[in-house]
Amino acid sequence: MTTSSKAPHALPEPNGDFYQxxxxxxxxxxxxxxxxxxxxxxxxxxxxxxxxxxxxxxxxxxxxxxxxxxxxxxxxxxxxxxxxxxxxxxxxxxxxxxxxxxxxxxxxxxxxxxxxxxxxxxxxxxxxxxxxxxAMNKIGSFGLTEPDVGSGAAGGLATTARREGNKWILNGQKKWIGNATWGDLTIIWARDVADNQVKGFIVENKSPGFHVDKIQHKMALRVVQNGLITLTDCQVSEANRLQNANSFKDTAQVLKMTRAAVAWESVGCATGAYEHALRYAQQREQFGRPIAQFQLVQDLLFRMLGNITSTQALCYRLSQMQDEGIMQDEHASMAKGVCTVRMRETVGWARELLGANGILLDHHVGRFVADAEALYSYEGTREMNSLIVGRAITGFSAFV
CATH class of the missing domain: 1.10.540.10 (Acyl-CoA dehydrogenase/oxidase, N-terminal domain)
Structure with missing residues (x-):
């Protein structure tokens, strides 16, 4: 990279909060x-x-x-x-x-x-x-997804819970569980064999019958330590069963809240890629001038900032609704689905702007591109979120 000495004035600092x-x-x-x-x-x-x-x-x-x-x-x-x-x-x-x-x-x-x-x-x-x-003296995980059950968790959980007196016996596997390899406790969601309903359990990771293998060879979110949890006759006391989690509808209340947070997270991911790309464009010279001076580069930056600003505004209104107590599943799903699509597009443009340097960690953008793929998928894929919104606006469920 070459630093330009020809700028006639101090250049503006990259700022993704364009509408303040x-x-x-x-x-x-x-x-x-x-x-x-x-x-x-x-x-x-x-x-x-x-x-x-x-x-x-x-x-x-x-x-x-x-x-x-x-x-x-x-x-x-x-x-x-x-x-x-x-x-x-x-x-x-x-x-x-x-x-x-x-x-x-x-x-x-x-x-x-x-x-x-x-x-x-x-x-x-x-x-x-x-x-x-x-106080972060205990770190938690969330065990819902399974090796063969992702989007179909509402009706297809294979992990089972069987009550024996004041204890529950858990058996099954959970996959992609962030923090599980080193955290202290995991919220395990399992199907009660007695009534076929999904229930939640606070499981301490040191419990007998609780085993975690670190998932290797990831191309995204590599800093997150994801685990494959195997539960083999893992005993949990009735006192550690979430007392107000009696069906997947209760699980969905948690997901509604966190899905909104992931929408904000995707805006942050897009913002980071954009700001690094803009800073690069201000400094990188080709043909005797900074590439930020070229029309096509400014058009890319405009598109990136447009995506960020519009999705940030969407999230802003979503949080207002959440604080007012009127946010529904479909509102969180709209934000998560739209924001992650726009994020994916934005980080791709950032990588495009950097050319070959876009795939180097040195410039950070490549990390955002890779990590965006995980944000795009977890907490409900675009397709699943579109069906949640579709059910709300049409009155018909297209779920199978």
Whole structure:
């Protein structure tokens, strides 16, 4: 890369918040957002490519990550901050703007695991587990997907739960479970053999009969440590069964909340790729001038920023609805489906702008391109989300 010395004035800093939506946050909330941004830029960005390349998690960052005080952000009480889901969205965006693996680690812990307990747990379970998880003294995972069951989890879970007195016996496998190789507990969703309904269980990862193998050879989210969990007559007490999770409809309440967070996360991923691409275009010279001066490059940047701005606005309204208590499944699904499609398009354009350099980790964009593929798929594929929206707008279900 060649740095241009011909710029007639100071160049604008890359800024994905083109419509300045962050200005709507209170001073206190914006200060927390900026605190997270500073941590990600100063602590994570300098080292994340190395860990991504090695397929390892940067455990050295956890002590500083804890001090951010953002775990369980929208949960009220139990040692959690009790902030708005709007702020949670901005935080997810800030995390993914630097690295989608870190945002995924955080989303699994604070959204899926803590969210399951907050939504489906009893008062006693919330008091027992949430404070330690809010302090990040215990890290959680979420075990829903199975080797042969992804999109069909509502009716096809093969993992079983059988009650014997005050204990439950779990058998089966769970795949793609983030944080499972090193975390402390996993929310396992299993089908009760007695009534055929899906129920949730808080399972400590050290329990007998709970075994995890790390999934190898991933091309996306390599920093996230995904596990294949095998449950072999794993015993869980009735006290650790989520008392308000009695069917997949209850599981879906958790997924509705976290699906909205993934929409924000995808905006962050797109933003990170765009800002790196813009900075590159301002510095990279060809034919005697920075490539940012060429019309076709500016058109690519316009398209990227247009995708980011429109999806950010979509997420903003979604969070307003969530905070007002009027968000439905179809609203979260629309955001997740649309935002991840636009993210995928945007990171592709960023890679295109960088040419051959776009596939090098040195320039970061290649990491965003790879990680976007995982965000595009998890928490409901585009096809599944389109059917959820389709059912709501037509009155007919097209699910098979």
């Amino acid at each position: 939506l962050s200005r709507s946050l209170s001073a206190e909330d914006n200060q927390l957002r900026l605190k997270v941004r500073k941590f990600m830029e100063q602590e994570v960005q300098p080292i994340i490519n190395e860990f991504w390349s090695r397929d390892e998690f940067p455990f050295e960052l956890l002590p500083k990550f804890k001090t951010l005080g953002i775990s369980g952000l929208p949960i009220k009480g139990y040692g959690c901050p009790g902030k708005s889901t709007m702020l949670m969205g901005f935080i997810m965006m800030e995390l993914a703007r630097v690295d989608a693996s870190i945002s995924t680690f955080f989303g699994v812990h604070t959204g899926l695991a803590m969210g399951s307990i907050a939504i489906c747990g009893s008062e006693e379970q919330k008091r027992e587990w949430l404070p330690e998880m809010a």
